[in-house]
Amino acid sequence: MTSDHLRPVGTDGADDGHTIGVSRRAFLKAGVAGGGFVLGFGLPTFAPRATAAKPASFEPNAFIRIGSDGSLTLTMPQVEMGQGTYTSISMLIAEELEVDLSQVRLEHAPPDAKRYGNPALFGDQITGGSTSIRAFWEPLRRAGATTRVMLIGAAAKRWHVDPSECHAERGEVVHKASRRRIKYGALAADAALMPVPEKVTLKRPEEFKLIGTPAKRLDTPLKVNGKAVYGIDVRPAGLKIATLAQSPTFGGRVKSVDDSAARKVKGVRQIVRLDDAVAVVADHMGAAKKGLAALVIEWDNGPNAALTTQEIGRQLEQATLSPGAVAQNVGDVDKTIAEAVTKVDAVYHVPFLAHACMEPMNCTVHVRKDGCEVWVGTQVLARAQVAAAKATGLPLDKVVVHNHLLGGGFGRRLETDVVTRAVQIAMQVDGPLKVVWTREEDIQHDMYRPYFVDRMSAGLDREGMPVAWSHRFAGSSILRRFFPPAFKNGLDPDTTDGAVNTAYAFPNVRVEYLNIEPPGIPTAFWRSVGPSHCVFIVETFMDELAAAARKDPVQYRLALLDKSPRAKAVLQLAAEKAGWGQPLPKRSGRGVSLQSVFGSYMAQVAEVEVSKDGDVRVRRVVCAVDCGTVVNPDTVQAQVQSAVIFGIAAALFGQITLKDGRVEQTNFDTYRVLRMSEAPAIEVHIVRNTEAPGGMGEPGTAAIVPAVMNAIFAATGRRLRKPPADPADLKLT
Amino acid sequence: MSYTLNVNGTRHTVDVDGDTPLLWVLRDVLGMTGTKFGCGMALCGACTVHMNGAPTRSCLTPVQSVSGAAITTIEAIGNTAAGRKIQKAWLDLEVVQCGYCQSGQIMSASALLASNPHPDDGAIDAAMSGNICRCGTYLRIREAIKHAAKSTATGKED
Numbered sequence: 001m002t003s004d005h006l007r008p009v010g011t012d013g014a015d016d017g018h019t020i021g022v023s024r025r026a027f028l029k030a031g032v033a034g035g036g037f038v039l040g041f042g043l044p045t046f047a048p049r050a051t052a053a054k055p056a057s058f059e060p061n062a063f064i065r066i067g068s069d070g071s072l073t074l075t076m077p078q079v080e081m082g083q084g085t086y087t088s089i090s091m092l093i094a095e096e097l098e099v100d101l102s103q104v105r106l107e108h109a110p111p112d113a114k115r116y117g118n119p120a121l122f123g124d125q126i127t128g129g130s131t132s133i134r135a136f137w138e139p140l141r142r143a144g145a146t147t148r149v150m151l152i153g154a155a156a157k158r159w160h161v162d163p164s165e166c167h168a169e170r171g172e173v174v175h176k177a178s179r180r181r182i183k184y185g186a187l188a189a190d191a192a193l194m195p196v197p198e199k200v201t202l203k204r205p206e207e208f209k210l211i212g213t214p215a216k217r218l219d220t221p222l223k224v225n226g227k228a229v230y231g232i233d234v235r236p237a238g239l240k241i242a243t244l245a246q247s248p249t250f251g252g253r254v255k256s257v258d259d260s261a262a263r264k265v266k267g268v269r270q271i272v273r274l275d276d277a278v279a280v281v282a283d284h285m286g287a288a289k290k291g292l293a294a295l296v297i298e299w300d301n302g303p304n305a306a307l308t309t310q311e312i313g314r315q316l317e318q319a320t321l322s323p324g325a326v327a328q329n330v331g332d333v334d335k336t337i338a339e340a341v342t343k344v345d346a347v348y349h350v351p352f353l354a355h356a357c358m359e360p361m362n363c364t365v366h367v368r369k370d371g372c373e374v375w376v377g378t379q380v381l382a383r384a385q386v387a388a389a390k391a392t393g394l395p396l397d398k399v400v401v402h403n404h405l406l407g408g409g410f411g412r413r414l415e416t417d418v419v420t421r422a423v424q425i426a427m428q429v430d431g432p433l434k435v436v437w438t439r440e441e442d443i444q445h446d447m448y449r450p451y452f453v454d455r456m457s458a459g460l461d462r463e464g465m466p467v468a469w470s471h472r473f474a475g476s477s478i479l480r481r482f483f484p485p486a487f488k489n490g491l492d493p494d495t496t497d498g499a500v501n502t503a504y505a506f507p508n509v510r511v512e513y514l515n516i517e518p519p520g521i522p523t524a525f526w527r528s529v530g531p532s533h534c535v536f537i538v539e540t541f542m543d544e545l546a547a548a549a550r551k552d553p554v555q556y557r558l559a560l561l562d563k564s565p566r567a568k569a570v571l572q573l574a575a576e577k578a579g580w581g582q583p584l585p586k587r588s589g590r591g592v593s594l595q596s597v598f599g600s601y602m603a604q605v606a607e608v609e610v611s612k613d614g615d616v617r618v619r620r621v622v623c624a625v626d627c628g629t630v631v632n633p634d635t636v637q638a639q640v641q642s643a644v645i646f647g648i649a650a651a652l653f654g655q656i657t658l659k660d661g662r663v664e665q666t667n668f669d670t671y672r673v674l675r676m677s678e679a680p681a682i683e684v685h686i687v688r689n690t691e692a693p694g695g696m697g698e699p700g701t702a703a704i705v706p707a708v709m710n711a712i713f714a715a716t717g718r719r720l721r722k723p724p725a726d727p728a729d730l731k732l733t
Numbered sequence: 734m735s736y737t738l739n740v741n742g743t744r745h746t747v748d749v750d751g752d753t754p755l756l757w758v759l760r761d762v763l764g765m766t767g768t769k770f771g772c773g774m775a776l777c778g779a780c781t782v783h784m785n786g787a788p789t790r791s792c793l794t795p796v797q798s799v800s801g802a803a804i805t806t807i808e809a810i811g812n813t814a815a816g817r818k819i820q821k822a823w824l825d826l827e828v829v830q831c832g833y834c835q836s837g838q839i840m841s842a843s844a845l846l847a848s849n850p851h852p853d854d855g856a857i858d859a860a861m862s863g864n865i866c867r868c869g870t871y872l873r874i875r876e877a878i879k880h881a882a883k884s885t886a887t888g889k890e891d
Contacts, residue, residue, distance in 0.1 A: 082831030082868045216827065223832030224820045226767020226807035230833060233766035241761055266750045284761030285770070286753035358771055358779060358833040358867050407769070407833025408867050439772040634827055638873070642830055645869025668776040668865060677858040679871040 063093060063143050066151075070185030072099055072171065075107045077116040077125075078132040079379055080219050081406035081413070082642070083697045084635035085132045087217045089140060091631055092133075095210045096144030096203060098168035099184070106218060108403040113382040122483055125382035128414050129494075129529060130598040130695025133631055137693050138202075145200040147191075154190035155182050205629065205690045212688075214634035219405070231377035231404040232362045236432040239364070240269060242425055243288040243436055244279040245295065246445050249661035250520045251302040254278060258296040265291045272428045279425045285436055292438075304520025304661040309451070312518045312658070313349050316453035319474040320347070324512035325490025328500040331508030336468035340459025344548045346541055348456065349722040350533050351655035353449035353526055354671055359407020360442040363422035366432035371398040372423065373432070377406035379413040387416035391423035410646070411525035414482070415447050443671050444663040448656050449526030450476035451518065452533045456541045459508075464549020465559060468508035471499055471537065474516045476523040490515055494525075498534030498702060503567035503596045504542070504560040520661055527646055531597040531702035536723070539593040539706030544719060553592050553710065554580055566626050567596050570687060571603040574624035577685055578605035587611070588619075589714025593707040600627035600694030601687075604644070606707035607680075610715045614727030618648050618680040618708055623700065625684065628691035636696050637684045643700025644682050649674040650701070651708040653724050736796050740765070741809035751797030756780045758796050759806060767807035767836050771865070778864030781837040782806050788844040788860075807836035815847040815881075822881035830868035838864050842878050851882050 065073040074093055080086040086106055094101055109116040109125075117123035120135035148168050155173035156163040159180060166175050174181045184191075205212075222228040247253060257278055259271040267287030272279040280291035337343060364375040365388070372392045378384045385401045392399070406413055422435040437445070452475035459468040477495045480487035486494075491513055500511045517523075526532055546556035554575045561568040571594050575581075580590060588609045595602055607620040623640050630636055653672035657664045665671040705723065713719050716730055735748045738755075740763065747762050754773075759765045759782070768791060771779030775790035782791045783805040810816030819842045822828075829835050838861070845852055845860035852860065857875055866874070 080831075082829075084830070216824075217829065220824060220827070220829040220832065223829045223835055224823045224839060225811055226765070226836050228832055229766070230769075232770065233760075235764055235766070267753075284749065284753070284757045286749065286757035286761070289757075289773070290750070290752075356867060358769075358777070358831065358865065360770065406831060408831045410867070436770070439774070439777075638827065638830060638870075641872055642869040645871065646867065667774055668772050669774070673865055673867060674869065674871075675862045675865060676871045676874065677862040679869070682872060 063140060064097065064147050066147070066184050066188045066191070068185055068188045070183055071105060072103050072184065073105045073107055075109050077109050077136065078118070078127040079108070079377070079381070079403060079406060079409075081127070081377070081379065081409035083132070083639060084217055084632060085127070086219045087215055088133055088631045088635060089136060090218055091210045091215055092136060092140040093144040095208060096141045097148050099171045101210065101215055101218060103171050104218070109381065110403070111381040111385040111401045122486075125380065126414065127379045127409070128411065128525065130697040130699065133693045134599055134695055141202050142200060145202055146197060149197045149200050150191045150194040151184055151187050153194045154187045158182070158190065211629070211631050212633065215632050229404055230359050230407045231364070231375060232359055232407065232434075232436060234364050234375040234402070234404065234434070236364065236366060236375070238431040239434055240281050240283065240429065240431060241285045241288050241434050241436060242272070242279045242281045242429070243285060243292050243438055244277050244421070244425065244441065245292055245297060246277040246441060247299055247302070248444065249299070249301045249304050249307075250522065251304050252276060252661075253300040253302060255298040255300040261294040261296075262291040265294055270429060271295070272425045274424055277421065279435065281429055281433065289438065301661060307520040307658050307661040309352070309657040312451055312521070313453060315518070316451065316474040316516060317347060317349070319514050319516050320453055320455040320472050322514070324472055324474070324514035326510065326512055327491050327496040328509060328511040330506070330510070331468070333468045333470050333508045333510040336508045337457055337459035337470065340467055341462050342460040342464070342548060344458045344460065344545055346456045346544055346721060348454045348537055348540065350452045350536060351723065352451050352521065352657070353650055353654045354443050354446040354656050354665065355408070355410045355412035355526060356443065356668070356671060356673060357408030357410060357412055360439055361412070361418045361437040362435060363418050364432060364434040365422045365426035367392055367423065367426045371400070374399065374401045374419060374423075375404060376401065376419060377404040377413065378416070378419070379406070379409045380416060383416050384419045387419040388423050391420045392427060410527040411529065412446065415524050417447065439668070440666045443665050443667060446656070447522040447524030449532060450478070450523040454537045456537065458541070458545055460545065460549055464551055466506055466545055469506040470510050472512040472514070473499070473537070474514035475533075476517050477515045478523060478525050478529070480515065482525070494530040496530065496534065498531030498595060498597050499538055502538055503564035503594065504557070505563050506560070521658060527643065528698040528701035531595065531698070532705070535593065535595045535597065535702040536705045536709070539595070540709050540721070543591070543706070543710040543713065547713070552581070557592070557594055564596070566601045567594060570594070570601045570624040570626050573685055573687065574603035574605050574622050577624065577683060578607070578622035580605060585609075587715050589711045589716070591707045591710025591712065591714055593703045593710065595699065595703050597702060598695030598699050599692065600625060600696060600699050602699045602703045604700075604703040604707040606704060606711045608708060608711040608715055610712060610730050612732045614730035616652055616708070616712060616725050616727075616730065617678065621680050621682045621704065621707070623682065623684050623703070624687065625696075625699070626687035626689065626691075627694035627696050628689060629693045630686060630688060631693060633686060636686055639696045640684045640700040641682045643698060644704045645674050645679055647701035647704035648680070648708060651705045651723055651725060655724055736800055738796070738799060738804060739802065740804045741806060747796065749796060752795045754792050755782070755794040755796050755799055755804070756791040759791060765806055765808055769833055769836050771834065771837070776865070777834070777837075778841060779834050779837040781840040781864065783810075783840060783844055786844065786847060788841050807840060810840060810843055813843065813847065816843040818881040818884050819843045819846060819877070822877040822884070826873050826877040826880055828870050828873040828877050830870055834864060834866045838866065838874055842874065842881075846878065846881055852878060
């Protein structure tokens with residue numbers, strides 16, 4: 001497929017001919033000028049099908065536009081950051097609309113949470129939490145089916161035949177008996193006048209033509225020739241470029257700035273001073289960076305100037321000595337542990353982690369007296385608009401936001417700090433301004449996966465099987481800040497995800513959480529969110545129990561899974577495909593993990609080799625996944641590969657540390673990520689069924705970290721309770 | 734001071750400091766945004782271009798050092814045989830995810846293929862390990878390079 005599905009449309013004000021960002025204005029213009037058929041659909045927010053089929057009772061929401069010229073445009077409610085959602089979402093619509101993927105053109109949705117809100121994430125316009133397919137699976141198929149029914153109705157009316165004699169295929173309505181066929185575009189005007197059907201029947205899985213079959217991605221042709229436009233690539237006329245230094249300590253302030261040398265740098269136009277940051281505005285980033293390096297900034301380091309990660313870890317560990325908010329409580333854990341034959345205890349620390357998206361943080365803003373225009377790639381389009389409105393003081397409808405492709409998100413682009421910062425600077429600058437963070441700023445002013453400390457305790461019976469499981473942990477709640485209503489009684493649904501209601505049958509289980517926000521370091525969602533931490537703890541401690549019981553880690557888990565057949569099946573499949581139990585060379589080992597999060601069941605077996613010097617190499621990863629109905633199997637495989645590579649980097653290298661209140665890591669030399677030569681072979685085995693689809697962008701990251709840590713234990717006998725794996729702990733002495 | 738560059742066969746004269754990295758001249762002065770910024774320290778490879786066919790990190794290459802060199806960027810790599818094969822292989826094997834690093838990956842891979850038509854795993858590791866991909870597309874990149882090499886071996890043109 002060579003066609004460019006993301007139609008190159010000049011963004012308003014852009015001076016190059018190959019911008020693919022689609023502005024709200026362009027979208028609205030096209031909608032009016034096309035004279036075509038725009039169909040609105042409400043999102044049923046988990047409403048049962050019968051209720052959902054009455055469009056009159058829904059707020060309208062537009063995904064499909066069929067032009068009289070035959071154009072077929074799909075508006076994407078979720079943003080594309082590599083996860084393949086533009087293709088998968090198009091498949092849902094195209095399946096029921098009866099069009100080929102090669103016939104559609106895609107547009108980014110404008111900021112409009114009412115029409116494009118994610119029903120699985122508070123109705124906010126958010127792409128995250130591996131929810132895209134889960135949230136839009138039914139509404140978008142219904143959108144396609146309803147449109148198809150109306151097109152068929154329009155054709156039948158024109159031909160004076162009964163609609164039941166007609167069917168749709170490849171963008172045409174066909175009347176088989178008379179061999180007549182008519183293209184959707186020719187029906188657009190008539191279809192717009194047809195009544196919206198109260199009920200549509202969605203296809204049965206055996207009728208799917210697209211869903212479940214590998215599809216070519218629609219967003220990639222422009223990504224192999226340099227024409228794809230990410231936020232960082234926009235070039236409105238008259239653009240200036242800025243880069244910035246923010247207070248190295250969180251909560252610090254600018255005390256003084258000597259910009260005399262910076263002003264002399266060729267191409268530097270302006271120095272913008274904020275309370276807690278200084279920016280250099282220039283003709284190009286080279287001059288801006290050179291200017292920034294020439295600034296002499298004195299900082300007032302503020303209240304967190306002495307903060308260290310060690311101190312944060314110590315305080316969190318101390319906190320876990322007291323009870324927390326109870327997230328799950330079954331039976332009598334304390335009594336059972338006290339009376340158990342064997343007791344196993346462990347304390348774990350998981351580190352702060354940066355996102356390190358390949359596209360460094362950036363945002364382009366043009367502030368005028370009467371309005372503000374923003375160009376950005378963001379996971380939270382509507383929030384970006386709100387952030388710009390708030391920072392400028394303008395009403396929301398005076399803020400236009402253009403969405404662009406995201407050069408990675410991983411949760412970092414769920415935050416709008418970058419928008420706010422860019423607006424603050426641009427308010428002091430005439431004309432459009434692109435604020436680009438250096439990689440150092442990107443790493444040192446990320447919002448980090450929280451540090452957690454977990455105190456685990458279990459009681460084992462005579463056979464070594466767990467009769468009681470106690471999990472208590474302390475750390476940050478992202479949701480408490482991100483969506484306060486979700487935080488209730490000391491708990492939120494994300495932070496404990498992966499720790500509560502696991503697939504395992506424990507007769508007595510208690511999970512407690514202590515919400516403690518360490519001062520002086522901002523935290524945020526990170527790929528695989530709550531489970532990034534909880535699954536690591538549960539699966540590593542489970543391995544510790546198996547070791548204490550001197551049992552095989554796979555058999556030990558299987559014995560606890562009689563009530564979770566889907567979990568059991570993926571574990572068995574992964575173990576079988578990995579050759580579990582077959583001998584390996586010395587200092588090599590296999591580790592396993594199992595989880596049920598994001599609506600998907602996943603087991604992984606990692607095979608590692610540990611050198612004499614303690615360096616760990618992951619050789620092979622076998623993943624078995626049951627994510628219910630598979631939309632694009634190639635994307636499922638790609639997302640597992642992606643998530644595994646992302647997670648191995650965390651397991652082996654990932655940590656952000658603070659010294660004197662400052663993040664110590666700066667760039668890819670000190671915040672290592674996995675490289676080509678370090679990537680293992682990854683096998684993905686998909687269990688196919690017709691259960692509701694599960695999320696696939698994130699599960700692989702949560703699952704791989706414990707699998708690697710457990711494999712390191714199998715290879716060396718060393719149990720690492722504080723990732724990342726430190727070669728010093730694994731070195732042969 | 735002005736410098737004259739030969740980018741994709743076209744001459745451009747730019748008026749910037751001589752130590753300005755080529756990356757910013759391409760992106761911000763000439764408006765060729767296909768070449769990406771990732772780290773600014775030649776650690777990630779996102780900014781890779783070809784200078785006289787050799788893969789070069791443009792983020793640390795001063796513009797004053799490139800006059801006389803033939804610079805090729807992602808925008809024109811499809812005009813070369815190796816580049817065209819690599820681009821096609823990338824789509825055939827669905828390598829790309831977010832795609833941000835892929836300009837650099839494709840530039841490194843096409844330089845490899847142009848100099849070594851049958852790279853083995855060791856050669857691929859050596860040529861590609863300077864290019865970071867946070868989406869973890871490494872396995873497919875490896876396969877795609879081999880796929881492109883096969884189309885070279887059989888002499889099949891796309």
